[in-house]
Amino acid sequence: MESNIIISVEDIYKSYGNVHALEGVSFQVPRGSILGLLGPNGAGKTTLVNILTTLLKPDKGRALISGIDVARQPSKVRSRIGLAGQFAAVDENLTGKENLELVGTLYHLPRAEVRVRARRLLEEFSLTDAVNRKTKTYSGGMRRRLDVASSLIGEPEILFLDEPTTGLDPKSRLELWETIEGLVRKGTTVLLTTQYLEEADYLTDRIVIIDQGKVVAQGTSKELKSTIGGGVLEIHVADKQHVVALVEALNVFGPHADFALGIVTIPVKEGTKTLSETIRKIDAANIEISDIELRKPTLDEVFLELTGNNRPVPK
Amino acid sequence: MAQGHIAPQGLKWVISDTIAMTWRGLLRYVRMPQLLIFSTIQPILFLLLFAYVFGGAIQTPGLNYINFLVPGILVQVVIFGSVQTGVGLAEDLGKGMIDRFRSLPMARSAVLTGRTLADLVRNIFVMILMIAVAGIMGFRAEGGFFRLVLALGMIALFGFAFSWISAAIGLSVRNSETAQVAGFIWVFPLVFASSIFVPIDTMPGWLEAFAKISPITVTVNSVRALMVGTPIGDNWWQSLIWIFGILIDFSMLSVLQYRRAR
Numbered sequence: 001m002e003s004n005i006i007i008s009v010e011d012i013y014k015s016y017g018n019v020h021a022l023e024g025v026s027f028q029v030p031r032g033s034i035l036g037l038l039g040p041n042g043a044g045k046t047t048l049v050n051i052l053t054t055l056l057k058p059d060k061g062r063a064l065i066s067g068i069d070v071a072r073q074p075s076k077v078r079s080r081i082g083l084a085g086q087f088a089a090v091d092e093n094l095t096g097k098e099n100l101e102l103v104g105t106l107y108h109l110p111r112a113e114v115r116v117r118a119r120r121l122l123e124e125f126s127l128t129d130a131v132n133r134k135t136k137t138y139s140g141g142m143r144r145r146l147d148v149a150s151s152l153i154g155e156p157e158i159l160f161l162d163e164p165t166t167g168l169d170p171k172s173r174l175e176l177w178e179t180i181e182g183l184v185r186k187g188t189t190v191l192l193t194t195q196y197l198e199e200a201d202y203l204t205d206r207i208v209i210i211d212q213g214k215v216v217a218q219g220t221s222k223e224l225k226s227t228i229g230g231g232v233l234e235i236h237v238a239d240k241q242h243v244v245a246l247v248e249a250l251n252v253f254g255p256h257a258d259f260a261l262g263i264v265t266i267p268v269k270e271g272t273k274t275l276s277e278t279i280r281k282i283d284a285a286n287i288e289i290s291d292i293e294l295r296k297p298t299l300d301e302v303f304l305e306l307t308g309n310n311r312p313v314p315k
Numbered sequence: 316m317a318q319g320h321i322a323p324q325g326l327k328w329v330i331s332d333t334i335a336m337t338w339r340g341l342l343r344y345v346r347m348p349q350l351l352i353f354s355t356i357q358p359i360l361f362l363l364l365f366a367y368v369f370g371g372a373i374q375t376p377g378l379n380y381i382n383f384l385v386p387g388i389l390v391q392v393v394i395f396g397s398v399q400t401g402v403g404l405a406e407d408l409g410k411g412m413i414d415r416f417r418s419l420p421m422a423r424s425a426v427l428t429g430r431t432l433a434d435l436v437r438n439i440f441v442m443i444l445m446i447a448v449a450g451i452m453g454f455r456a457e458g459g460f461f462r463l464v465l466a467l468g469m470i471a472l473f474g475f476a477f478s479w480i481s482a483a484i485g486l487s488v489r490n491s492e493t494a495q496v497a498g499f500i501w502v503f504p505l506v507f508a509s510s511i512f513v514p515i516d517t518m519p520g521w522l523e524a525f526a527k528i529s530p531i532t533v534t535v536n537s538v539r540a541l542m543v544g545t546p547i548g549d550n551w552w553q554s555l556i557w558i559f560g561i562l563i564d565f566s567m568l569s570v571l572q573y574r575r576a577r
Contacts, residue, residue: 053418079420087411091339093346105335106421108328134346150415 006031006158006189007052012061014047021047023213024061029206031157034180034190036204038197040307044213045193046086049162052191053083065158079107082151086162088143089150092136096127096146099135100153107154114153121149125179141172148179159183161192165199177203197299207299211307224302232301233278236291237262249285250278256304265301268294329422336429337436343403344437350399355441358392359448365512366452373513378543382457385449386466386539387511390531392445393438393474394506398498400434400478401485405494408486413573427569431478438474442467458544466541469554473534476558477502479565486572510535530557 007029014022021044029035039045050056052063054074063070065077090099097118104114122128125145135143144164151159161180165173180203184190194200200207201221208218217224237246240262247257253266253274268274275294282289344351362384365373370380404427407413416426446454446467456463485494508522509515509531515523526532534557536550 050414055414055417075420078418081418083415083418085411085414085418089411089415091412092410093343094339098342102335102339103415103419106332106416106419106425108324108331108420154419 004030006066007035007191008064009048009052010062010064012048012051012058012063014044014051014056014058020213022051022058025210025213025215026061027208027215027218029189029191031189032184032187033205034184034192034203036200036207037191037193037210038195038200038207038303039193039210041195043210045210046162048210049083049085049160049191049193053081053160054078079154080157082154082156082159084144084148084151084159084161084164086166088140088147090135090138090143090146093134095130095132095134096122096138096142097131099146100150103150104153109154117153117155121152125149126175141168141175144168144172144176145179148176152183156188158189158191161190163193163195165194165196173199197303201299209303209306216306217302221299225297225299227302227305231268231294232297233266233268233275234291234293234295235264235266235278235282235289236293237264238288238290242287245285246282246287249281249287253278256301267297267301267305329424332422332425333428333432336425337432338429340403340430340433341436343433351437351441354392354396354399354437355444357395358388358441358445361391362388362445362449362452369512374517375514377545379453381449381452381454382543383514383539384512385445385454386470386542387509387535388449389442389445389467389470390473390535390538391506391511392441393470394477394502394531395499396438396441397434397474397477397481398495398502399437399481400431401481401483401488401494401498402491403430403434404482404485405489406491408489409491423573424570427482427566427573431475431482434478435471435475439467439471442470456542458540458542462541462544466538469534469538469541469551473530473554473558476561476565479562479569482569483565483572486569505529505531510539530554530561533557 005028009025009027012022012025013020025044025048027035037045037048047056051058052065052070054070054077057071066080068076068080070077091102094102100118100121101114104118105111109117122131125148127142127146127149130138130142135146138146148161148164164180165176168176177199180190180192192203204221206218206220207224209216209224217227219227235246237243240259243257243259243262243264246264247255250264250266255264255266257264266274266278279292365384365388366381370384373380375383407416407426413426417423458466481498484497488494488497508518508526509529510526511531515526515532518526533550533553537547537554539545540547540550
């Protein structure tokens with residue numbers, strides 16, 4: 001059964017005792033695309049990845065990878081997927097080359113093929129200088145790269161990345177993003193989980209936002225941004241002391257305040273009408289402002305709107 | 316269930332995966348030689364301590380003390396060595412290696428058998444080293460070469476069985492430091508309440524009764540008889556019952572723990 005849908009998640013439930021990690025999650029991923037699974041800590045992202053990679057069985061519902069049920073035929077699924085889990089799973093006592101070759105051997109590739117692929121991946125992931133060094137001596141970024149390289153040696157159709165850039169410095173993060181983009185260009189389907197909205201915004205074709213075990217929204221980054229209306233009005237006060245007063249003055253619009261920066265933002269639902277009303281209210285309250293700007297919402301704001309107070313990462 | 320079906324290459328894969336995982340397990344000792352050094356120096360110290368300090372005060376009728384002690388120390392070597400099986404597995408769990416292995420199309424059994432087989436090889440290496448040191452100290456395997464090899468084989472098998480106990484512990488505690496402590500704490504009294512260092516008939520009655528049925532005592536008595544060339548008696552089959560009993564029970568328990576380990 002070949003279709004354009006490579007991952008199909010159908011009404012999945014999973015509980016640990018009284019903790020309901022997943023409560024009826026459904027979505028689909030088209031072949032060759034990159035899906036971002038976004039959610040705060042404890043939203044159920046890792047549980048879902050574990051179910052899709054055959055590490056866990058769902059309590060209810062089913063998941064299909066290339067039309068194969070992950071719970072029924074896990075071994076068939078395993079030869080088609082690669083997983084880079086939340087921890088960089090590299091054996092510290094082995095060298096980079098040995099790590100890759102071990103995983104390649106366990107995919108049952110011919111010996112010569114394992115060597116060729118390992119060498120090529122080490123080059124692609126700029127690890128050639130460290131091939132014969134124990135991975136214990138690797139930096140966090142290098143380990144992560146080796147981890148992702150290991151998950152690719154079986155040339156999987158689908159790559160699962162569970163928070164791949166957590167703990168990486170900005171440079172390593174950018175490098176990994178470029179690598180992931182390269183993979184997708186070559187036809188690999190990627191499902192990645194992240195807490196970083198910026199990452200999802202930059203990298204993914206589609207985003208599924210989950211919170212407390214449920215899908216709260218899905219769509220492209222653009223579609224998600226338009227769900228909270230036209231835009232956002234961002235007001236900078238001249239004196240940070242006046243943030244509270246401003247919030248009170250604009251209370252009817254549902255403002256969000258950033259006390260540290262002296263910024264108050266309000267969602268704009270009726271365009272210029274809100275703008276003129278806002279200015280009138282600021283004038284009436286006699287608060288001095290330094291700047292006022294009407295802009296498109298960021299994914300952060302979408303996320304906040306959708307998941308309430310479960311803000312993922314403080315800016 | 317579909318996953319129970321074994322493909323034609325099934326057995327070939329099980330073997331090649333097990334070899335790959337055993338090799339990986341052995342590299343751990345090559346790359347962290349301190350693990351090997353500790354597990355060799357510690358028994359050598361025990362050998363020196365008991366042979367030269369306590370030995371003179373311990374009566375071993377019909378046997379000089381060094382010949383009495385060495386078979387026991389070898390059993391102690393494999394018991395303490397088996398703790399590393401659990402430590403290694405707990406480490407793999409904690410660092411996400413097990414998750415990686417579980418997501419691969421590899422034989423699942425190879426994660427456990429690879430680790431226990433690597434420790435078996437490690438134990439054989441340390442035993443041969445110990446025999447050499449003991450030879451310098453005056454130990455003589457008077458039962459002859461064939462009986463010595465048989466004895467070493469029995470000790471290795473005993474250590475292999477204990478590796479599976481350790482595996483079950485490592486997979487349930489999930490933390491390498493805890494696995495280290497939990498692995499040692501219960502074997503320590505067992506090692507001393509046995510015929511490793513002293514003849515058990517000098518112990519108080521209640522302890523002697525316990526020591527007499529201990530798997531360690533029956534195994535030590537067997538390999539001691541093999542090495543020094545005395546009649547082996549009933550000890551050998553009692554030891555084998557323990558060894559295979561432990562092997563079967565704890566390999567099944569470990570597999571169960573491994574399936575559940577997350």
